Amino acid sequence: MTAQQDHRRRLLMDRSVPGRVGAILPSLDVPAQELPDGQLLRSDLDLPEVTEPEVVRYFTNLSQLNFSIDTHFYPLGSCTMKYNPKINDEVASLPGFAGIHPLQPDYQVQGALEIMHHVQDYLVEITGMAASSLAPLAGAQGELCGILMIQKYHQERGDSHRLKMLIPDSAHGTNPASAAMAGYHVVSIPTDSEGNCDLKALKKEATSDLAGMMITLPSTLGLFDQHIVEVCRLIHEAGGLAYADGANMNALLGQVKMGHLGFDVMHLNLHKTFSTPHGGGGPGAGPVCVQPSLQPYLPAPVVERRSYNGKESYTLVTPEKTIGKVSASHGNFGVLVRAYTYIRTLGNVGLRQVSENAVLNANYLLTHLKDRYHLPFDRPCMHEVVLSADWQKGKGVNGLETAKRLLDYGFHAPTMYFPLTVDEALLIEPTETESKETLDLFIEAMKAIDQEATETPDLVKGAPHTTPVRRLDEARAARQPDLRWQRKAEEDANS
């Protein structure tokens, strides 16, 4: 039995049998040409030799080892694991979209450019900003672009001494990392007891060397900062610019526009809010939206609509003072098509319902769970709720174990130990596409685990019990890195 199961997970190179093929290629239909000097050619290449049936069976079996949105409730906080509509993938793979080259002249790809232009416009409308660029390939790259715009803005104004970037302590790791990549000195701003930005600390740091501040709204605590307008004002007063990390826009669609609150620049995570399947870790898209002041700095390219002899056409242009290009092409076009399809499907009315339901679902969980799990900030949350397993820790069961135990109940775990500022954090984001029945089952499971923590703590500590593998030894993986298949010595001798 184990033999068969082990067999299913055997690596491709271990399955490889000399002489097997997985594809038939066309024979050469032109006269064979002279090959170059043999010195330039490689002698061997270690790739698997397997058949097509084996490839299909191997990857199909592997896929079943995953939890996913299509199979499980996946309340991974900060990740917006919502349903990914199948129509989005279908249209993105139309030959007219999937089969065009990024370097074709504009006149050959007007349909593609038109979609990009609409997406730019929709994002501008949704964020209340003035302009956008779809170039960044993920949220983190959007952040980098945003910060580089801030940087170039200051530089062009001769304000090159502004080297400090403020970032709340609850921020996602990409924020400080992006700021650092742009060469900024990162200063952390604490969260106050209400879960808002600590205004005192902010005032202290809002000095003349301030370049700006990156604020996630709602914050990664799932809270809408009650003084956000004041925060932006303070930053501006100090001569800095306010950056909004819009990865959590799922909470705010149609409820409020970032541009109205005082932000100068922001990015969106299309793969989250606008529902591109997360693909096991990408692709994403992280468009940036800006106020007029920053428009000339947008990353290249952007799409412009032109009227010529009464005919409309679309063309790619490089913004005047662009911070440059961040990839070889124009952005993750396939993701943009999905976002376009999603926005059109839901429309103005549907987008507003997204945030309403996402926030309602999160608060429903909050209300039902706060008796059993410590709620660090006892006020209504936005689209996600941060709980703490510190009460459970008192019984000897920590947050990680609580999370792993959820896997046994058939739920993906929440985000663990993030935000870093909350002990034993469990960040739970149900999203709007989950039903009340599912939420009720999840609540039941969370309560059952709490009870297990009291009655049978070892059951929880040993979790998970029902997954394809049990708890994995991460320390060993880091201590003795084994990062790729390698031919065993004796095989080498024979080969």
Added chain:
Amino acid sequence: MTAQQDHRRRLLMDRSVPGRVGAILPSLDVPAQELPDGQLLRSDLDLPEVTEPEVVRYFTNLSQLNFSIDTHFYPLGSCTMKYNPKINDEVASLPGFAGIHPLQPDYQVQGALEIMHHVQDYLVEITGMAASSLAPLAGAQGELCGILMIQKYHQERGDSHRLKMLIPDSAHGTNPASAAMAGYHVVSIPTDSEGNCDLKALKKEATSDLAGMMITLPSTLGLFDQHIVEVCRLIHEAGGLAYADGANMNALLGQVKMGHLGFDVMHLNLHKTFSTPHGGGGPGAGPVCVQPSLQPYLPAPVVERRSYNGKESYTLVTPEKTIGKVSASHGNFGVLVRAYTYIRTLGNVGLRQVSENAVLNANYLLTHLKDRYHLPFDRPCMHEVVLSADWQKGKGVNGLETAKRLLDYGFHAPTMYFPLTVDEALLIEPTETESKETLDLFIEAMKAIDQEATETPDLVKGAPHTTPVRRLDEARAARQPDLRWQRKAEEDANS
């Protein structure tokens, strides 16, 4: 935990929540028209009300409860569970194939007709027959067509008294069932001790009321009848026609042509030999191929190539003395496209290798297993091997239990209790697309189960242990048929 698992299998009607929708339809873009008399309209319709995400998650989870070729070795005898190439499905779904209507005039669908014409030709070439019709929708319907052709042939010759159809006792159930549907009196012919048709019995039944005989070649015992030419001769001598059930052609592709052996008519199972995915029980396609004598009787339509003003074109025609139509259209076109793709991909050389490898793989199993499982006919088999669990039965473990236990080892079970003539039969068909490693693992499992039958028979008798459900109560299902979801009484009262 169970709550969540049960939840996953809850039926759609139990998930239904009033007001939920799974699709947005367009609004009416024409003036609303007067509705007919309300008497004609239905007042209510019990269909589920669920969202698109729920549909996706429900069916995705259900799918994972299946064993399949894409996930498991599936040696279900007589079913040719071989790998189904993904290109076949891709081309069958091209808009030019999936988006055409069967009643479009010929000139609008020349590409489709061309493919059908090629398939007709290829099947004729592969079987050594004179003509074919692609109309039958599965093997059984092909059989019915074949028999109806035999019937009409006799009738047209004034031979209407021929009312007897001979069928070997090992035949697939569809053979006698098809013969009976055509109004024939079915007489069973026994198998001799070598696994061939019992010639003595045949001679006795080859009387003047003989319409014909249906012979599966290789037989469902996985054996090539060593006297097949003699058998056909005897049938002809008695004035009957010889029908070949070609569902097992996977053994013979390129090795021998049925038409050469003396058969007058046959059907093929495209979904088996020519690799259409079996879809949980269809679709299939069961084209019939005939000698010139039967060509006028072919089921309608067939495709003809015509030359007109030097231009080739294809057209659907009704054979002169056709037995008629067996479906509203032209056959399972989507399956024909797959068969065409499969034949072109493998080509002459590849098709021959199919039968070679299929037969080699089956004999490899035979050789390894015959010490541990009773081999009723001890000679080389063709593409499948019939074993018996009667030795195991002696130890208290029957064929069904042996088969169920294989599920625990991660293999689909062989066909059980068929052919009916072999006690505790296990009909094992590995197919050519399985690797030696897989066969070795299967052999190991079969041997282990034999050992378990001796050492821990209860383990085998209680199998399966690891499937989503344990052994199901079939008797109860038949005794108290519960064949559809029904609203519970109290719900009814509320609704």
Added chain:
Amino acid sequence: MQTTSDNAFQSHYMPNTPQERAEMLRVLGLDSVEDLFADIPQEYRNPALSIPPPMSELELKAELEALAKTNHDTKSYASFLGAGVYNHFIPSLVSPLINRGEFLTSYTPYQAEASQGTLQVAYEFQTMVCNLMGMEVANDGMYEGASSLAEAALMACRITGRGDICVLDTVSPTYRQVVETYARPQGLQVHVLEARNPHLPEGAACLLAQYPNYFGYLEDLASHKVATHERDALLVVSTDPIATGMFRPPGDYGADIVTGEGQGMGVPMSFGGPYVGLFATRSEYIRQMPGRIVGKTVDTDGKTGYVLTLQTREQHIRRERATSNICTSQALLALAATITLATLGKRGLRQVAELCYHKAHYAASLISRVTGYSLPLKGTFFKEMVVKCPTSPTVINERLLESSIIGGLDISHIMPDCMLLCVTEMNTRQEIEALVGALSEFSR
């Protein structure tokens, strides 16, 4: 490069390499694979096989794409062709779900414990078919609509022990042909009756009706039921499941067996197949029903599960006494229909039906105002109607094609100069008006 000489060709579908074949033959104690075919008389072995050599996926796909483009399909043409096969909306999620390997590449669920996915889907399908049709039991699907009707006629003859099958002249001519093919060999007689006033002969087994009928109009099932009851015969109705989204189902009128073509529910037209036949009846007749049936039961732990049931009706058990010879059916298409109905749901199916109704009637109202065109039939139609044209519909259709329109079916052989026109939710107002515009060119 790949060559096609026999020995050199290593297929990507088959793992055995020459080395492995040799190794396996060694185990068998044989020299060559040839030896395994020794039972085939030598003179017939290894015949020439005039099939083209192997072809790469890349080339073959290009060739097939080119061939597919020569067909005139609904992505490039507005279509008004129906007559039993319909261009209906297929939700995007259907294809990725039915193409999941676990559904796609499994087979008839003989091993219930390893096939709960397929089995539970079947139970859902049976439920939906019952609910659509207003019937008590349904099977897991048949080949397609016409042969389902034929099998229903055979079933009615078995139940009544009679041999006369009556069929209305408003039933699709093709369906009638298929009934003939199935009935004749058993010595059953098929009588065609006028739908206006069907007189069933004494001893008739059944009356076959189509609802809506071939011409698109609702059949008067209530009075047909009276007529069949008078003869103690069974009323068999072939129906369009989409129509049952808004119209009273045949079961409401007392039909005894209801069949149908399931293609409209999530299955592409694909030039005629694969589709899925629907089949439902009353509980009392279940043991005479053809086809696979799935039932609910429990496992040894008391857990709910599903199994094939009442198999003693089927060929693999009952052989020549089976209720039908059907074995491989159309399970994958039944899955597509189940997913489509789940997605459309209660409200969506009604919406689809109503869209068809309003659009078809809108088209009818416009066309009947064009000089030279008229609607010769009276009564309530659903999404199809007969249009009398000023000239041959075939000639008109050739012209329509130039305007990227696939016209209706020429039924001149039944009703002179008439076209059977179909309008579904897939036809936009613009398409309808373009059709009417193009038709006007022939007005006189």
Added chain:
Amino acid sequence: MQTTSDNAFQSHYMPNTPQERAEMLRVLGLDSVEDLFADIPQEYRNPALSIPPPMSELELKAELEALAKTNHDTKSYASFLGAGVYNHFIPSLVSPLINRGEFLTSYTPYQAEASQGTLQVAYEFQTMVCNLMGMEVANDGMYEGASSLAEAALMACRITGRGDICVLDTVSPTYRQVVETYARPQGLQVHVLEARNPHLPEGAACLLAQYPNYFGYLEDLASHKVATHERDALLVVSTDPIATGMFRPPGDYGADIVTGEGQGMGVPMSFGGPYVGLFATRSEYIRQMPGRIVGKTVDTDGKTGYVLTLQTREQHIRRERATSNICTSQALLALAATITLATLGKRGLRQVAELCYHKAHYAASLISRVTGYSLPLKGTFFKEMVVKCPTSPTVINERLLESSIIGGLDISHIMPDCMLLCVTEMNTRQEIEALVGALSEFSR
């Protein structure tokens, strides 16, 4: 029918019905969902949202299909455009496998026990990238080729503690721009060196080369390695993985970091993305590597399993001291590449590379015989070459389009009247000859 008034609209993506919302609000003790947004200052609440109303799938799909058709794609045109993005063969099995919900709709495998599928694929991918590149360690993928090269430059600066990045003038101009974008803010200097004879300044951190280079020719990595070694700098090579199917990999020449664009291995061109960046290096540098890394380990029962490892390099742990800010990457495309390489295998990848080579050289030999055309560059090229034309390539390309050909890239701004032409295994002899025929019309 669906209306779009706020209250009536019930989305098919969201389960909560008005009744359920009311019920949930009751649990929360609130009157309205509005109350949950009370933290948003009143004056900014509920802004007007000028986005079109909801749209049905049927209509939207029709609209998008029409829009898609306005683009000139490779199903309708023969394409000779490359320059970093290539039209390569994608096996049919890739799409159904990567579109399996379990792969498609999962996320970064933070919960290893519930993500073994994704994790094992990553390990396979890392193995393949190492083998292709001839390197010791690889990560699980980056955004795409250009930013991978940029991140490699940053990594080289971190390793060497130096701030001068040298890049050859034969590296793609776009890639060089992206390196600039990433390097400048950190105060790093980018120097462009002549590839023929690169003189690295003292204290240079690294030399960035492309192999084959932007113009399609093999770079002399052996001598570049010598030049970088002399300066104790790192050799960073951006490569085309398909080229490594036949040519010696950068690792063989002693490259320290190798990056690349993985698009050619099973990922459609999709107007620029999503693609997947490749990134490999020597073991000793692993802790400076950006991106996700998966390692093999065991579970509590001793069973093999895979986990994210060496995460202390990453932003979610190390924050501003991370080796990169990358978080969401391009895992799905890495999966596509893994499946494609598994399918092509050892033999197939070489075949693809050789088909490209022979066809490109065949095209080159024909074109260089056409009057007015020549190949100005010398050396060994793989599948791309620079063609000097008798007139503006942009003008030529407009004409080619009429013959259903998408021509090469106009690089006149770098080399006057020159076109960068690409030929892959997807181009048939007929296409190549049609191209040459059309080009001849401009010959002088």
